[in-house]
Amino acid sequence: MFSLYISLRSEFYKxxxxxxxxxxxxxPLIICGLVAFxxxxxxxxxxxxxxxxxxxxxxxxxxxxxxxxLLILPFYVIFMAFSVNNIEHRNDTWKSLFSQxxxxxxxxxxxxxxxxxxxxxxxxxxxxxxxxxGNLIPFVAPKLRFQDYSPIELLSKIYxxxxxxxxxxxxxxxxFSLLWADFLKPMGIGFIGIIAGLITASxxxxxxxxxxxxxxSLVLSSKGKEGFQLFTTEIYASLAxxxxxxxxxYFILSKKSIK
Amino acid sequence: xxxxxxxxxxxxxxxxxxxxxxxxxxxxxxxxIYGFLGPNGAGKTTTIKILLNLLKSPKDTVFVFGRDMNTxxxxxxxxxxxxxxxxxxxxxxxxxxxxxNRCMLLGLSKNKASEILExxxxxxxxxxxxxxxxxxxxxxxxxxxxxxxxxxxxxxxEPTNGLDPNGIIEIRSLMIELATKHEKTILVSSHLLSEIxxxxxxxxxxxxxxxxxxxxxxxxxxxxxxxxTIELNNTQAAAQxxxxxxxxxxxxxxxxxxxxxxxxxxxxxxxxxxxxxxFNVSSLHPIRKALEELFLDITKTNN
Numbered sequence: 001m002f003s004l005y006i007s008l009r010s011e012f013y014k015x016x017x018x019x020x021x022x023x024x025x026x027x028p029l030i031i032c033g034l035v036a037f038x039x040x041x042x043x044x045x046x047x048x049x050x051x052x053x054x055x056x057x058x059x060x061x062x063x064x065x066x067x068x069x070l071l072i073l074p075f076y077v078i079f080m081a082f083s084v085n086n087i088e089h090r091n092d093t094w095k096s097l098f099s100q101x102x103x104x105x106x107x108x109x110x111x112x113x114x115x116x117x118x119x120x121x122x123x124x125x126x127x128x129x130x131x132x133x134g135n136l137i138p139f140v141a142p143k144l145r146f147q148d149y150s151p152i153e154l155l156s157k158i159y160x161x162x163x164x165x166x167x168x169x170x171x172x173x174x175x176f177s178l179l180w181a182d183f184l185k186p187m188g189i190g191f192i193g194i195i196a197g198l199i200t201a202s203x204x205x206x207x208x209x210x211x212x213x214x215x216x217s218l219v220l221s222s223k224g225k226e227g228f229q230l231f232t233t234e235i236y237a238s239l240a241x242x243x244x245x246x247x248x249x250y251f252i253l254s255k256k257s258i259k
Numbered sequence: 260x261x262x263x264x265x266x267x268x269x270x271x272x273x274x275x276x277x278x279x280x281x282x283x284x285x286x287x288x289x290x291x292i293y294g295f296l297g298p299n300g301a302g303k304t305t306t307i308k309i310l311l312n313l314l315k316s317p318k319d320t321v322f323v324f325g326r327d328m329n330t331x332x333x334x335x336x337x338x339x340x341x342x343x344x345x346x347x348x349x350x351x352x353x354x355x356x357x358x359x360n361r362c363m364l365l366g367l368s369k370n371k372a373s374e375i376l377e378x379x380x381x382x383x384x385x386x387x388x389x390x391x392x393x394x395x396x397x398x399x400x401x402x403x404x405x406x407x408x409x410x411x412x413x414x415x416x417e418p419t420n421g422l423d424p425n426g427i428i429e430i431r432s433l434m435i436e437l438a439t440k441h442e443k444t445i446l447v448s449s450h451l452l453s454e455i456x457x458x459x460x461x462x463x464x465x466x467x468x469x470x471x472x473x474x475x476x477x478x479x480x481x482x483x484x485x486x487x488t489i490e491l492n493n494t495q496a497a498a499q500x501x502x503x504x505x506x507x508x509x510x511x512x513x514x515x516x517x518x519x520x521x522x523x524x525x526x527x528x529x530x531x532x533x534x535x536x537x538f539n540v541s542s543l544h545p546i547r548k549a550l551e552e553l554f555l556d557i558t559k560t561n562n
Contacts, residue, residue: 010364013356014349087349096347096404099311100364101336258313 003102007110011084015114020083024122027076028064032129035063036137043141053148057134060146061155064130069162069220070198074213077119077166078190081173082183084115089181094258108253112174112246119166127152127159157228158219165219165234168212168241169193175249209234212241262325264289264412264444265310270320272305272468279305281468287446287461289324292438294455295448297465298558303448304344306465307416310446311341323412340410342418346401350390354381354400357389358407365408372407379403380429394421402430406437413437415447419454431458452554466558483553487520487529490542497538504532520545 015021039046039060051059088094097107134146169190176186190213197213201221208214218234265287272280280302287293297303308314309321312332321328323335348357358372376385379399384392389400398421405413415434419427435458437443449455455462462479464472472479486509491497498511501518506529510517520526526543533540 006364006366010360013360013363014352017351091347091349092345093347093349095308095311095313095343096341098313099336099339099341099343100361101333102364103333255315258308 003106004110004113007102007106008114011110011114014087015083018083018087020080020087021118023076023079024118025125027072028122028125028129031064031068031072032126032133035060035130036133038063039144040137040141043144047143053145054151056144056146057149057151060134060137061130061151064126065158066220068126069216071194073123073162073166073216074169074190074194074197076122077169078173078187078194080115080118081170082177082186084111084118085174085177086181086183098258104254105250108250112171112249115170115174116167119170120163123159123163123166127155131155154228157230161219161230161232161235162216164230165215165238168215168238168245171242171245171249172212175245175252178249178253209237212238261289262322263287264291264324265293265446266322266325267306267309268320268322270306270309270316272302272309272314272316279468280309283465283468283470285463285470286473287444289444290438290442291444291460292434292458293444293446294452294459294462295446295465296450296452296455296462296554297448298450301450301465301558302468303450303465304416305468307341307343307414307446307448310414311336311339311343313343337408338411339414340405340408340412341414341416342398342401342405343414343416346397346404348389348397348400348404350388352389353386354389354392354396354403355385357400358403361404361407367408375403375407378406378433380426395423395426398422399426402433411443413443413445413447415445417448417450419449427454434458452550456550464554464557471557479550479553482557483547483550484519485521485545485547486517487526488544488546489516489518489529489533489540490514491516491533491538491540493538497533497536500532500536501529 046056046059088097098104131152134151137144138146173186173190176189180186193211193213197208197211197215198217200208200211201214201217208218215234215238219232222232263286265285267283267285270280270283270285271278283302283306285306295303295306305314309316310323310328312328316328318329319327323331324338326335328335349360352360355372355376358375359369362369362372373382373385376382379402381396381399381403384396389397392400398418402415402418405415419430422430434445434447438445438460447455447459456476459476461475462472463470472482489497491514494511494514494516498508498516501516502508507519508516509519518529520529523545526545530540530543
């Protein structure tokens with residue numbers, strides 16, 4: 001457990017000055033900032049829609065949530081899985097990492113956990129910044145009555161569900177980036193996966209949940225239906241993929257020679 | 260207690276169909292500086308990677324301080340500091356950050372990073388990103404990282420690569436100091452015997468994955484038999500005469516003979532014999548082969 005903790009600390013220390021780390025902070029900041037700016041600058045048009053506070057929040061939140069779930073989250077997860085392993089590929093440091101007196105599982109699990117933490121930080125910031133910017137807008141545009149409703153509970157559930165839906169993609173891409181040092185292979189497979197996930201989810205294919213890349217889209221497409229349910233088929237599938245692939249990844253790594 | 264620092268027993272290793280290590284039985288004694296010599300591609304780095312468990316070896320073939328590497332991987336690695344091939348350092352971090360990261364992984368005090376930077380002469384470049392380091396500076400940092408945990412056993416794969424003459428001398432002195440004053444065991448690989456003979460107490464020569472020689476530097480010198488080069492007329496007839504008298508002729512040229520000899524007295528006897536038999540001897544030169552030539556001769560044996 002101690003090796004896992006120090007490996008995790010080391011992951012943070014190594015990546016704190018890299019784009020991978022800062023992307024998890026800057027991405028939500030930029031997107032939520034742009035959505036807030038767009039809402040303020042188009043307030044007259046929004047006011048003409050005569051939305052109540054709850055619908056106004058849904059309108060505002062969907063500005064970040066929809067592109068997030070459909071495109072940004074899968075791409076971000078692919079990039080994160082790539083970055084966490086690429087730091088070792090790029091610097092040729094696998095050999096020094098695995099010649100430290102730490103068990104291989106701790107090193108592997110710390111990398112996986114760190115990628116998950118970054119995705120969690122990113123999604124948490126999306127949640128907090130969406131809520132925060134929404135509550136700040138009335139100070140600039142008082143006619144937009146955001147303060148009359150609080151979406152924090154529903155938003156928290158949706159973002160948490162999005163987080164769980166990312167486990168499958170992360171685990172699959174984590175193995176790809178563990179095996180391949182180059183950017184194109186994992187990115188290319190991920191890109192095809194995202195397209196396939198988007199098409200199958202949007203067309204309502206009944207087995208779309210079998211494709212990990214479709215899980216965020218499926219979460220978003222089901223968010224308004226029949227009340228909110230956290231553990232749906234795609235979440236079970238995502239967690240099952242994560243469990244199987246996490247074990248498979250460790251098995252691959254433990255048999256792998258470090259060249 | 261007295262088990263060697265490193266022992267491999269009939270170690271074999273393949274990359275696919277290619278056999279890269281063949282029946283290798285290394286024995287590195289505690290407190291020694293073991294020069295692991297071989298031409299490029301001989302299997303030195305592969306052996307070091309096997310010793311670090313980066314490449315998988317069968318159980319009970321690699322022992323570090325008497326304990327099997329596969330069974331006691333973590334415990335053994337706690338005693339080892341290593342520099343393998345090019346130094347493995349994070350280019351986006353400074354020299355000090357690289358050391359601090361390693362301190363974190365090994366549970367060492369942060370002060371140790373500054374000590375090591377001074378020891379390897381990188382104090383002034385501590386806050387410079389290692390991506391901007393010269394090859395020599397990277398090599399120094401790599402050695403620093405290997406020394407950081409104060410290991411009992413150091414595995415250094417061509418540590419003087421890229422260093423300037425001063426740097427090479429400093430690393431040599433450091434190795435000698437570590438072995439003599441701090442009783443560390445050092446395995447240092449190189450493809451240059453001249454590099455190794457200045458520091459090593461023991462030598463292992465490897466070529467094509469096979470260990471061709473293993474012993475002390477003195478043992479290696481004993482292999483290096485002196486020869487006598489004689490300039491004279493009619494070398495063919497002289498060679499026949501000397502052969503009949505029991506001398507071993509190594510080479511016969513138009514005006515020069517080369518043969519093994521063992522002492523100055525023998526040189527004098529050979530000279531008298533040739534003169535008495537009517538040969539005009541113009542010069543006799545006793546020659547001892549350079550160790551580098553000896554190394555080439557040894558590695559030629561399995562080419």
